[in-house]
Amino acid sequence: MEVAVLPMTVPCIALTAGLIVFVTAWCLVLIKRxxxxxxxxxxxxxxxxxxxxxxxxxxxxxxxxxxxxxxxLHAFFERRRRRTNIILEDLIVSLDPDVNxxxxxxxxxxxxxxxxxxxxxxxxxxxxxxxxxxxxxxxxNLVLRFFGLENLxxxxxxxxQKTAQASLLSWLNQPSIEFKEAVSSMIFSVTAxxxxxxxxxxxxxxxxxxxxAFTRGLLSxxxxxxxxxxxxxxxxxxxxxxxxxxxxxxxRTKAGGCPESIDFIDVLVDELKEEKPAMxxxxxxxxxxxxxxxxxxTTASAITVVLTFLTNNPKALQELTEEHEHIQKRKAxxxxxxxxxxxxxxxxxxxxxxxxxRLANIAPGMFRKATEDVQIKGFxxxxxxxxxxxxxxxHLDPVVYKDPNIFNPWRWKDIAELVGSASRDFMAFGGxxxxxxxADFAKLQMSIFLHCLVxxxxxxxxxxxxMVLSPVLLFPEGFHIQLLPKA
Ligand code: HEM
Numbered sequence: 001m002e003v004a005v006l007p008m009t010v011p012c013i014a015l016t017a018g019l020i021v022f023v024t025a026w027c028l029v030l031i032k033r034x035x036x037x038x039x040x041x042x043x044x045x046x047x048x049x050x051x052x053x054x055x056x057x058x059x060x061x062x063x064x065x066x067x068x069x070x071x072x073l074h075a076f077f078e079r080r081r082r083r084t085n086i087i088l089e090d091l092i093v094s095l096d097p098d099v100n101x102x103x104x105x106x107x108x109x110x111x112x113x114x115x116x117x118x119x120x121x122x123x124x125x126x127x128x129x130x131x132x133x134x135x136x137x138x139x140x141n142l143v144l145r146f147f148g149l150e151n152l153x154x155x156x157x158x159x160x161q162k163t164a165q166a167s168l169l170s171w172l173n174q175p176s177i178e179f180k181e182a183v184s185s186m187i188f189s190v191t192a193x194x195x196x197x198x199x200x201x202x203x204x205x206x207x208x209x210x211x212x213a214f215t216r217g218l219l220s221x222x223x224x225x226x227x228x229x230x231x232x233x234x235x236x237x238x239x240x241x242x243x244x245x246x247x248x249x250x251x252r253t254k255a256g257g258c259p260e261s262i263d264f265i266d267v268l269v270d271e272l273k274e275e276k277p278a279m280x281x282x283x284x285x286x287x288x289x290x291x292x293x294x295x296x297x298t299t300a301s302a303i304t305v306v307l308t309f310l311t312n313n314p315k316a317l318q319e320l321t322e323e324h325e326h327i328q329k330r331k332a333x334x335x336x337x338x339x340x341x342x343x344x345x346x347x348x349x350x351x352x353x354x355x356x357x358r359l360a361n362i363a364p365g366m367f368r369k370a371t372e373d374v375q376i377k378g379f380x381x382x383x384x385x386x387x388x389x390x391x392x393x394x395h396l397d398p399v400v401y402k403d404p405n406i407f408n409p410w411r412w413k414d415i416a417e418l419v420g421s422a423s424r425d426f427m428a429f430g431g432x433x434x435x436x437x438x439a440d441f442a443k444l445q446m447s448i449f450l451h452c453l454v455x456x457x458x459x460x461x462x463x464x465x466x467m468v469l470s471p472v473l474l475f476p477e478g479f480h481i482q483l484l485p486k487a
Contacts, residue, residue: 068469071359072405073396091386093365095393097400099376101424103368103389104432108132113434114369114386122218122237123293124286131283138278139287140437142271146194146264147295147441153340156194160445161337163190164452171483176462178478179307184215184300187445191295195264195288196247210239215297237289244285264288291438298362299442303449304479305360306352308465309407311481316352316409321454323348328455338451349447351412357428359407360473361392366430391427400425458484 094100103111115129123129128139145151167186171177185200188208192198198207217233224231244265251269268284271277279287310317327342328334365388374381381387396404401411416423421439422431429436436442453459464477 067474070405071361071467071469071473073392091388092381093388093390095390096377097394097397097424099387100389100391100394100427101431102376103387104427104430104434106374107368107432107434110370110372110374111368111387112371113367115367116386119367122233123290124241124282126280126282127286127290129290135278135283139283142264142267143287143291143437145267147438149440152440152444156190156441157340157343157444157448158337159190159193160448161452164445164449168452168457168483172457172485174483176480176482178464179481180300180304180475180479183303183449184296186449187296187299188292190445192292193263195292195295196244197261197263197265207240207243210236210243211293211296212236214240214293240289240292241285244288248281248285264291295438295441298438299445301362301473302353302357302360302442303446304475305362305467305473306356306446306450307459307481308467308479309356309359310352311459311461311465313407316407317454319348319409320352320450324451324455327451338448343444343447346447346451348409349450350443351409352450353443353446354412354418354426354428355407355409358395358401358426359405360467361395361469362428362473363430364392364469364472365390366434389427394425394427456486458486460484 094103107113112132113129115123120127120130128136128143131139147156163186167182171182185208188211189198189200192200192207200208213232214236215233217229217231217236224234247265248269251265252272265288268279268288271279272281272284310320323346327338327345368387368389370381370383370385370387373383394400398404418426420435421429421443422435429439429442459481461479462482463480464475465479466475466477468474468476
C-alpha cells in the first residue's frame, strides 16, 4: 500500500462529457481496483489510502495528461489499477467501483458535489454544480420540465426529428463535413431553441461563435493572457454571458407570451420576479450557460463516437439499419414521424449507444467532497477530502465486461435494462442524486439521429476518426465524412 500525493494540474470533464476543465490542485491519488475487502473497522484502525507523491511541484501531472493513443484504460489509471493505492489530502482518484458506488449512494449525506475553483471559473461560480439541498432540487425540477420524459415525448421528439432531417439534407451535397462540428451545431439549434428561443435560421450566429471559441479553449493550457486559447475560452464565456444577460433583461420588461412559446429563460424570469425568488440572477444565468453548453458538446461527442464505431463495424451497422428499416416498413405512412412507441422499440440502437458510451468514457471524472469523516473498505477518508470518481475502471474491467476494449453492442442483450440510465457497472451519466439531468434527452437525440441517418443515407469516411484519451476524449484530426444518398 502506498500513498500518492500529486500536485498536479488536472483536466477533467466536469459535469458531462463536455465540461473539460483545467484545475490546478494538489492531489492525492487514490486508485484501487482491487482493494481487499477488510472487515468493518474502527475509525482508529482505519488507514489513509496509500500512494506516492510525484515530482516536486508538478507531481504526476505529466503522466495524467499524457495522450493515450486508444480508448483502452488510460495508462495513468491502468498502472494504478494493479496497486492498492488510495488518496490522501485534497484529491482521491478512485478507480474502485465499490467506492464509486458508495460515494454516489451517499450523495448529499456523506459527500457533496465539488469542482475545483478553476473549473468553476469556467462553468460559473453560481452554477447548478455549487447548489445543494432544496435549491438544487428546485433547479433540477425546472430543468426536467424541459428535458424530462414528458416533454421529450410531447415536444422534443418532434423537434429533434425535424432538425436531424433538415441537417442531414443540408450536408448531402458537400464533399466533406467535419462530423462533430456539424452535429454540435445541429444539437445547439434544438436545445438553444428550447432554452432561449434561438432560431438558427435568423440568428447572426454570434452566440454559436462565442460558444465555439469557449469549447476550443477548454482543452488548452490554462494561461489566461491575450492570444492564448484559454484566454479566448474565457472571452467566449464572457461574451455568451453578456448576450444572455441582455436577453434576460429584455424578457423581464416584456409581458408574458403565449404558453406554447415559453422557453426556459421565460421560466427563470418568472422565478426572479417572485417576491422571494428561490434563485438569484447569477444562478439563473450560469444555469442557462451550462445547459446550453453541456447539451451540445457531450451529445455531439457521443454521436461522433457511435459513427466512428459503426464505420468500422459493418455487422453492427447492418443490424442497426435493419432495426430502423423494420420500423419504417411497419408504418402506414412512411413519411409520418417516429412515435414514442417506435422510439422505445429501438433496442439494438440503445445497445449501440450504451456500448459507445461505455468505451468512450466521455466524462472521465466526477468530483465530490467528503462532508464527514468516512470509512470505506478499511480506509479512512477524512472530512473535506476531495474525490475524483473514474467510471472507466468499471467500464473497462474484464471481469464485468468480457473483452472490454472491443466494441460489442450485442453484449447488452444479456445485461438487464438500465433503470434511470445508470447502474453500478455503467456510470457514463454519473449516478445517484446527481445523475445527468439530460441523459434521456441525449439518448433520444442519438437514437432519432441514427434513425434518420441509416434509413435515408450512407456515408464515406474521408479523414480522421481517430479517438484518443488525454485523459478526456479527443478527435485530434476530427472525423470528416461525406454523406451520400442511400443506394
Ligand atoms: C451523451 C451525453 C451526455 C453525457 C455522457 C453526460 C454525462 C454527465 C455526467 C457524467 C454527469 C454527472 C456529473 C457529476 O456527477 O459530477 C452529468 C451531469 C449533468 N448533465 Fe449530462 N451528459 C450528457 C448529456 C447532457 C445533456 C443533453 C444535458 C442538458 C440537457 C446535460 C446536462 C447536465 C447537467 C445540468 C448536469 C448536472 C446535474 C446535477 O448536478 O444534478 N447533460 N452529465
